[in-house]
Amino acid sequence: MDDAKQPAAEDTRTTRVTAEEALALHAEGRPGKLEIRLTKPLITARDLSLAYSPGVAEPCLHIHRDPKLAYDYTAKGNFVAVISNGTAVLGLGNLGALASKPVMEGKVALFKRFADVDGIDLCLDTEDVDAFVNSVRYLGPSFGGINLEDIKAPECFVIEQRLRELMDIPVFHDDQHGTAIVAAAGLINAIHLTGRDIKATRLVINGAGAASIACAELVKAMGMRPENVILCDTKGVIWRGRTEGMNQWKSAHATTTSARTLAQALDGADVFFGLSVKGALTGEMVRAMAPRPIIFAMANPDPEITPDEARAARPDCIIATGRSDYPNQVNNVLGFPFIFRGALDVRASTINDAMKIAAAESLAMLAREDVPEEVAGAGAGKALRFGPEYIIPNAFDPRLISRVSPAVAKAAMDSGVARRPLLDLQRYARDLANRLDATVGALEAIAESVRQNPRRVVFAEGEEEKVIRAAIAFRNAGYGTPVLVGREDRIATISAALGIPLPDGIEIHNARLSDSNRRYAEFLYAKRQRDGFLFRDCLRLVNQDRNVFAACMVATGDADAIVTGTTRSYSVAMEGISMAIDPIPGRVVFGLSIIVSRRAGTVLVADTAVHERPDAETLAGIARGSAAAARRLGLEPRVAFLSFSTFGDPRGTIPGSIRDAVKLLAERGADFEFDGEMSADVALDPGLRASLYPFSRLTGPANVLIMPGLHAAHILARSVPRLTSATVIGPLLTGLAHSAQIVPMQAGVNQILDVACLAAHAAATK
Ligand SMILES: NC(=O)C1=CN([C@@H]2O[C@H](COP(=O)(O)OP(=O)(O)OC[C@H]3O[C@@H](n4cnc5c(N)ncnc54)[C@H](OP(=O)(O)O)[C@@H]3O)[C@@H](O)[C@H]2O)C=CC1
Ligand SMILES: CC(=O)C(=O)O
Ligand SMILES: [Mg+2]
Numbered sequence: 001m002d003d004a005k006q007p008a009a010e011d012t013r014t015t016r017v018t019a020e021e022a023l024a025l026h027a028e029g030r031p032g033k034l035e036i037r038l039t040k041p042l043i044t045a046r047d048l049s050l051a052y053s054p055g056v057a058e059p060c061l062h063i064h065r066d067p068k069l070a071y072d073y074t075a076k077g078n079f080v081a082v083i084s085n086g087t088a089v090l091g092l093g094n095l096g097a098l099a100s101k102p103v104m105e106g107k108v109a110l111f112k113r114f115a116d117v118d119g120i121d122l123c124l125d126t127e128d129v130d131a132f133v134n135s136v137r138y139l140g141p142s143f144g145g146i147n148l149e150d151i152k153a154p155e156c157f158v159i160e161q162r163l164r165e166l167m168d169i170p171v172f173h174d175d176q177h178g179t180a181i182v183a184a185a186g187l188i189n190a191i192h193l194t195g196r197d198i199k200a201t202r203l204v205i206n207g208a209g210a211a212s213i214a215c216a217e218l219v220k221a222m223g224m225r226p227e228n229v230i231l232c233d234t235k236g237v238i239w240r241g242r243t244e245g246m247n248q249w250k251s252a253h254a255t256t257t258s259a260r261t262l263a264q265a266l267d268g269a270d271v272f273f274g275l276s277v278k279g280a281l282t283g284e285m286v287r288a289m290a291p292r293p294i295i296f297a298m299a300n301p302d303p304e305i306t307p308d309e310a311r312a313a314r315p316d317c318i319i320a321t322g323r324s325d326y327p328n329q330v331n332n333v334l335g336f337p338f339i340f341r342g343a344l345d346v347r348a349s350t351i352n353d354a355m356k357i358a359a360a361e362s363l364a365m366l367a368r369e370d371v372p373e374e375v376a377g378a379g380a381g382k383a384l385r386f387g388p389e390y391i392i393p394n395a396f397d398p399r400l401i402s403r404v405s406p407a408v409a410k411a412a413m414d415s416g417v418a419r420r421p422l423l424d425l426q427r428y429a430r431d432l433a434n435r436l437d438a439t440v441g442a443l444e445a446i447a448e449s450v451r452q453n454p455r456r457v458v459f460a461e462g463e464e465e466k467v468i469r470a471a472i473a474f475r476n477a478g479y480g481t482p483v484l485v486g487r488e489d490r491i492a493t494i495s496a497a498l499g500i501p502l503p504d505g506i507e508i509h510n511a512r513l514s515d516s517n518r519r520y521a522e523f524l525y526a527k528r529q530r531d532g533f534l535f536r537d538c539l540r541l542v543n544q545d546r547n548v549f550a551a552c553m554v555a556t557g558d559a560d561a562i563v564t565g566t567t568r569s570y571s572v573a574m575e576g577i578s579m580a581i582d583p584i585p586g587r588v589v590f591g592l593s594i595i596v597s598r599r600a601g602t603v604l605v606a607d608t609a610v611h612e613r614p615d616a617e618t619l620a621g622i623a624r625g626s627a628a629a630a631r632r633l634g635l636e637p638r639v640a641f642l643s644f645s646t647f648g649d650p651r652g653t654i655p656g657s658i659r660d661a662v663k664l665l666a667e668r669g670a671d672f673e674f675d676g677e678m679s680a681d682v683a684l685d686p687g688l689r690a691s692l693y694p695f696s697r698l699t700g701p702a703n704v705l706i707m708p709g710l711h712a713a714h715i716l717a718r719s720v721p722r723l724t725s726a727t728v729i730g731p732l733l734t735g736l737a738h739s740a741q742i743v744p745m746q747a748g749v750n751q752i753l754d755v756a757c758l759a760a761h762a763a764a765t766k
Helices: 019-027 045-051 057-065 067-073 096-115 129-137 155-166 174-193 210-221 262-266 283-287 307-313 336-345 353-367 373-378 400-414 425-436 438-452 465-476 488-498 517-531 535-544 546-555 570-580 616-632 653-668 680-684 686-692 710-723 749-764
Strands: 079-084 118-123 145-148 171-173 203-206 229-233 271-274 294-297 318-321 455-459 480-485 507-509 561-564 590-597 601-606 638-642 673-678 704-706 727-734 739-742
Touching (some): 057 067, 096 336, 096 400, 129 155, 145 155, 145 174, 145 336, 155 174, 155 210, 171 174, 171 336, 174 210, 174 294, 174 336, 203 210, 203 262, 210 229, 210 353, 229 262, 294 307, 307 318, 336 353, 336 400, 353 400, 400 425, 438 749, 455 465, 455 546, 455 749, 465 488, 480 546, 517 535, 517 570, 546 561, 546 570, 546 739, 561 570, 570 739, 590 616, 590 710, 601 616, 601 710, 616 638, 616 704, 638 680, 653 673, 673 680, 680 686, 710 727, 727 739, 727 749
Parallel strands (some): 079 145, 203 229, 203 271, 455 480, 455 561, 561 739, 601 704, 638 704
């Protein structure tokens, strides 16, 4: 948060929030951050009879006979309790149970947002260990796991240990193990980057509470020598023989050293872990550390030292904090959601060391991979690439769930604590990715069919950074051979600057120097000689216009599909493609957008690209093409012709052509459901249709929406992703004799990749 006392010196935070904004967010609308949603309908008396009495008796009796069935008939298997007594709320100290509730609601929100784990916060108003343990130990039947949070040391150690012994579900103190796992992941990478050997690395940890003791234990388990790890607390260094302010957990990590203060301990140290309070580390202390010092200032909400202060003292340092507004966020949010996801999915009886180490290693390795663009965006304009400013994945990295949770699940299976082992971990990883993003689910089946039937796809704008990245991703995803149109040296320079070498299996074609140019020009001349084009015009077009060159490749069978659009306007790209690729005879060429939402599933919208005011014939053609596309995507089409009016009310001129289109289809016959004209709510809500228009021919919610004109279609497709959480893919060009796609100029790497995959799929299913 902005703080009036912050130094006026350079401030490199990537985002800023004020105290007022934070309070307003929490107070806005329904206060707090959580609500409970139903997963079953409770609308009719029948619903009530099924979900409640008498129906509910059945699962009760079944569970009574076989307790395992609780996982099948209740929310237990995906439900975690976040429990605190508020004795160590972040680094704010003992604020009590009630004041800890915003943090606990926050942890529940993170569970849901990042790993689709449902949870509830339980804030226990007691500091008594026995009372706490007794309050929690009987809650097992309701939950798949217990996440303890912000309970101060040393009580937290006793509470966790006793609950682990008493309960048969995972009990995990996040501040201990979540923090240690994430810090260990960051440390693995920082040690790697600074060329250190963990066995010779000297670590000083400020704080000797929940988080610190767990970090000390984990780094020692990973190979750090006990004599090289010094802990400090409010009384200074925890040295062997000290008696003041000690407990058995601190004693276990006491070292033989002459250092008595944090400053003395840090003299020549390689690594600092701060798990104490704001401002505990000074620039002077940092200056005394070894070359290329590693500083993890993890106190929340304010770190032991800010990155700006640390860098001012030691420009060669690697600095991380617990906050999201600086690079390198070492925070347990990267751990607990994914660790519980993996543990719940194999019904682990506990979360053991093997699972923790697997989580730390998978986090560390993920940071070394190329960063997806939506995550790079979270870097606020800074390129995220493995290095001192990026040692740990970003919390918004969508790959976390499909990397960390399977690693944890596997470790649980290998170490014998999984009560329901998973047979196919790769499939599990794919399912997890779907779980967070409905688009992934909709595209996965298509992607799999492309992997089975790979294609050659030409990326016409092969010198563009995002196109190169998409082409590499295309290749790595196993979709086939990407063909980049561009100059080899230029593409090599760009990929080197990106730090991602071009893998084998990517082809580059320079349109100016290609051996095929004459053949393409002859093809084009044969096609266009009666449209005013001389041979030399065709040769020049092939040489100079990458879209024409790429389209000729596809039209002559040298490639299967073309993807373009990032450097030229839609109409210019379309013009280039149309030089070489014709519509399928008798078919309408139009743009199809795919809306993917969790709530409504997949809905196709057309025409979002070509016809400004389609007449009845064109609308009928668009409907036919869209229905065919829906089937290729695995949907049984229910086509609605949309308008502002429904079945003649109110009347107007536009509904006339729509009604005519419906009539044309009815007269000529169609092998799919269609109806209209109707308004969007009537199309998407079968209940509304049943009550007001029982004669309608659609048997379910419409999944293909034929728009009355380009203006309405365009507005819908552009506003949906900005107003809702749904994703819009496309517009995809439909109706051409060869697969060709134009992405919007602002398309990112993932969008280009998705469209390339769809283009390959269209080529394979033509
Ligand atoms: N980034 C992350 O993911 C996480 C960060 N944290 C942060 O770590 C900190 C500690 O949390 P946690 O371990 O749960 O709390 P605990 O209450 O269990 O431990 C706090 C420890 O900090 C020590 N301490 C307090 N002030 C100082 C000081 N000025 N100098 C040295 N040591 C000091 C205390 O010393 P003594 O024993 O003498 O009282 C105690 O050992 C908090 O700031 C918290 O936000 C915690 C979990 C996760
Ligand atoms: C992040 C966290 O759990 C803490 O600071 O306590
Ligand atoms: Mg905490």
